[in-house]
Amino acid sequence: MPKTIYDIAKEAGVSIATVSRVFNSSNSVKDSTREKILKIADDLGYHPQAYAQGLASKKKNSMMMLVPVMSNYFFTEILRGTQDVLADENIELTILNINQEKGVFRQVEQVIKRQWADGYLIVSLHMTQQELQKLKRYNVPISLLDDHSTHFDSVSFNNEQGGYTATTYLLGKGHRRIVFLSGRKEAIPNKERFKGYLKALRESKVPFDESLHITGDSMDRDGFTEKNGYEAMCKILNLDKPVDAIFCTSDIKAVGALKAMNDFGKRIPLISYDNLSISEYIGLSTIFQPMYKMGCQATRHLLNRIDNPDVIICDHIHNPELIIRDSSEI
Amino acid sequence: MPKTIYDIAKEAGVSIATVSRVFNSSNSVKDSTREKILKIADDLGYHPQAYAQGLASKKKNSMMMLVPVMSNYFFTEILRGTQDVLADENIELTILNINQEKGVFRQVEQVIKRQWADGYLIVSLHMTQQELQKLKRYNVPISLLDDHSTHFDSVSFNNEQGGYTATTYLLGKGHRRIVFLSGRKEAIPNKERFKGYLKALRESKVPFDESLHITGDSMDRDGFTEKNGYEAMCKILNLDKPVDAIFCTSDIKAVGALKAMNDFGKRIPLISYDNLSISEYIGLSTIFQPMYKMGCQATRHLLNRIDNPDVIICDHIHNPELIIRDSSEI
């Protein structure tokens, strides 16, 4: 039922090679021939099939973005960067959601084996170095975002630095009992930020109090939810000794935490992480990461590697930035 | 460099047909043969190429979701539904972002022409009936979500009903001067909600005041941003006659509007739209749409139509639901 290159060729009285050339706009085709073919193709609703082109040319002209959750502003910003870079290229971007519950590595490997795209942009998937190493064998362009590795191009955030900066700021305000309001404690970004928190405490000679390392009970999305923030805040308010301030590892969690403070009539200085678009409007002091810029960068890495498989591996680590608003100034 | 079915066949001492059968788990292959082939494939990192399979079998085992922006909770919920339905099917879901600035119809048509997938789930793209009609010719399974049509299966919201319900509630509270805080006034969902607003006013014999139809100046994302909400609220506060209440067409805009109220020390009852996950935590009264359920439904429609192209067209319209929290109760 759908038209093929043969239908167009027959209709135009040319060979399929000529039709093919028109759509690859590469080789020279007489203008009048080209126009005739284009007209017929348009009338018949024809365009070369992606799969057949991919098979024949070994070039898919597509890249695939692999992501865990796409709920958030974080992801949207990255996507914006990617799309802006891709705007002038003739490359389709397709997005595949990786289910964190079903074995990240297995899914990623499967996609690569099946050769869906010319290159893969892997975002926030946090595979182990060993797993990444295994992907090397497929010899396929891969660019990591929000993840670090010596095996592939990568663009990542200095999470430790973020935790350090926020905590240092709070210490500078004279706070001593500072909560680390955590997501799932084993989550990679969480662990790194925790390191920075510890480092800041150490520098100020404030001993670490394990009872101030707190998370809620709801653990979907690694605990990065309003609900978890709310639960955690309730625990904080029930502590025997009151706390001075809070470093919270995500804005979304902070929304829950602020609600709990409100519900119980408390106000505790808080800095969170992400700088979502709402954060400005609810007055959250927070750590900002240049997501858009990094989306651009990681995409450029990938394009470059597709064209040029042997360039040296790039590895950018960005420092986040503290934005002070109301929530920390009490 | 990448392995092919020939490599596996040679290594295993069988024909490529047998290898193929193993991966299609369809026909009978002797257990010992199957295991040998699977082992070799695993060692060599082989899996059939998606594109070659697609070409040869005319079945892609994939569906594609076409969406405008994926920033929001709205989309995430739909995706969750889609993935849950797809979980047991052997079908890959791939997502393609449609750029609203670059001609929605052209992009959609292009994708379909190229035959990327076995079926397409088109979300919130709001093409005209004429455009949808044109897509018919490609004779391909399509399911619409958040859009209505007689040409394809569709699952949509009764936006007019939503606007009506919210406005009626506010009128019931005795409010008379009710603002319609709008996104881009021409945006489809916006227009429909506006109809419901007008209908409610009419029923209560409250004359419509054009000066209460307000939006901000920032028009990215059709004005569905915090910024636009903030700007609009500033205009509202500058009105000569004060207003009684506000019906705001999105939670995100409401976040901006509430900030403006705060900044100027005002409090005006407000109902918004979407029920984002944060809304519960910032006390927004809002209109909830059963996104998850609809994601499931639209996906089932599509699966069904892929298997069964001639079933009768389904057309579900869901009524939204009003959730009352603090923001309307002042």
Add this chain to the structure above:
DNA sequence: CTGAAAGCGCTTACAG
């Protein structure tokens, strides 16, 4: 249970 062979819809040297 397995193989030989045609075919899926394209691209791309190679010739002219």
Add this chain to the structure above:
DNA sequence: CTGAAAGCGCTTACAG
């Protein structure tokens, strides 16, 4: 500027 023909990596009747 254009065509004939081989080939991309699979699937799938058809035979056995």
